[in-house]
Amino acid sequence: MADLSTTIHNIKLRNPVLTASGTFGYGIEFDDFFDINKLGGIVVKGTTIFPRQGNSYPRMAETASGMLNAVGLQNGGAPYFESDIYPKLIKYETNILVNVSGSTIEEYIACAEIINELEHIAGIELNISCPNVKEGGMAFGTSCPSITAVVSAVRAVYKKTMIVKLSPNVTDIGELAKAAESAGADSISLINTLLGMAINAETRKPVLSTVTGGLSGPAIKPIALRMVWEVAKAVKIPIVGMGGIMNATDAIEFFLAGASAIQVGTANFIDPLISLKIIDGIDAYLNRHNFNTISELVGCLQM
Amino acid sequence: MQMRKTVQNLKVITNLRLNDDHHLLELKVPDRLETIHPGQFANLLVDHSGVFLRRPFSIYSVDYENNTIYVLIKVIGEGTRSLAATAVDGFISTIFPLGGGFTLPPAKERVLLVGGGSGVASMMSLAQVLSADLNDVSILLGARSKNDLIELDHFSRYGTLYTTTEDGTHGVKGYVTNHPIFREEIDQFSRIYCCGPEPMMIAVASKAKMESVFCEVSLENTMACGFGVCLCCITETIQGHKCVCTDGPVFNTNQLKWQI
Secondary structure (H helix, E strand, O other), rough: OOEEEEEEEEEEEOOEEEEEEOOOOHHHHHHOOHHHHHHEEEEEEOOOOOOEOOOOOEEEEEEEEEEOOOOOEEEHHHHHHHHHHHHHHHOOOOOOOOEEEOOOHHHHHHHHHHHHOOOOOOEEEOOOOOOOOOOOOHHHHHHHHHHHHHHHHHHHHOEEEEEEEEOOOOOOOHHHHHHHHHHOOEEEEOOEEEEOOOOOOOOOOEOOOOEEEEEEEEHHHHHHHHHHHHOOOOOOEEEEEOOOOOOOOHHHHHHOOOEEEEOOOOHHHOOOOHHHHHHHHHHHHHHHHOOOEHHHHHOOOOO | OOOOOEEEEEEEEEEEEEEEEEEEEEEEOOOOEOOOOOEEEEOOOOOOEEEEEEEEEEEEEEOOOOEEEEEEEOOOOOOHHHHHHHOOOOOEEEEEOOOOOOOOOOOOEEEEEEEEEEHHHHHHHHHHHHHHHHOEEEEEEEEEEEHHHHHHHHHHHEOOOOOOOOOOOOOOEEEEEEEEHHHHHHHHOOEEEEEEEEEHHHHHHHHHOOOEEEEEEEEEOOOOOOOOOOOEEEEOOOOOOEOOOOOOOOEOOOOEEOOO
């Protein structure tokens, strides 16, 4: 057994595998399937200060090697999370992070303030990259000044580990990552979904109610790898890589590109047990290649 | 005891071709089956490179003696074509049982089951359970044409069977709601259960509402996961968006925001 443990800022992970926001519910939904304490951590779904109904149906379109979604941050709001969900999460020993989103900087701050009071939440993932909301979301994550504004504002109120989740729908991801780092991010996670679209040729209508949506799944992995590699060269803080990871080999590729940990997203929909298989597969890889620790592999790309 | 949801590789025991586009698969469950409720569904992995997501199917029938479940596959696209072609002794990764079931009558009642298209699948498991509980079961199946009606002999074992076809080749000509049962006897039923294409369910729900008869429908929205985390399969209810996979797939039509 290799040592799979790692750290993201102050968060100690028993292994580098987390589950991505919006693909793992609150973790509770997986209790029937497996003991989620075996994970490095989970990122619970996008939480905003006010409840959100999300977008209308249809919200999903299957694509070649992936899917588009347009959920639109449906959630009960941070006060609901605190009163109704958080008490159910205290039983878990794994790291629980909350993905925090908003339409305005004030909403991000208000949400982060509530989460800051929750002892059992290890950190937040600041979502400035959701492509499926009309206001806020990705709009904050696509320019350096707006990243600086929202990240520094939340930094001022959130005391524990703050990961900033970046959008791939940008020209120079490295510059944006630097802006987040300078504004106080403890870690960068990437990538969120790519803006895409599906059309039904028979009806001559868009498939999604919102016309456009976020593309995820193996179709986006090459883009995600390239962006993790670029960000790894641009910042010193640890990177959490994601985008189309379907198996342990995919995860290894992200470590080689410079990620210290990874998140499994869309693959959870197809195989609820996939993150456990990925943990086992990473261990097998490290043993096969004579690595003692996962950290030795990070950024180990041979050029 | 209600069965926990699980993901398992199930062996195909039989693969029966019912007609041009319907196959009935019998899948062996390795662990001992616990109670699966009519209306619950299974999400099947498709072994085909062009298909990314699982495909959800109502559980058609459960054989507790042989520890098998049946799923009815209607061939629509690549995914269903591939599943329907699975050879006997092949394996299909299956997540089940998912969702909740129909609300069963507390005592013996006169009930009407209305099924159309692949929606007949959940009506089969429901008819079996209702019939075993000694309810007075009527089953009305609608289809385009005679050849699209499946398993009629099987259905007739569990209740009085009626049919409609759009071309009049079997039973009453027209849609299910054109059947005289909706004109003459609808208020005689204490409950109506329905699964089929949405326009059919809306039409049936409308008839039920006019006579103030309890009506439950099983919805089939596109979904990515089937267990309540992708939030893609939502339907509009009087309590806001609800997931078809976990809050349904069965809904009382009073809860839905259908214009009926």
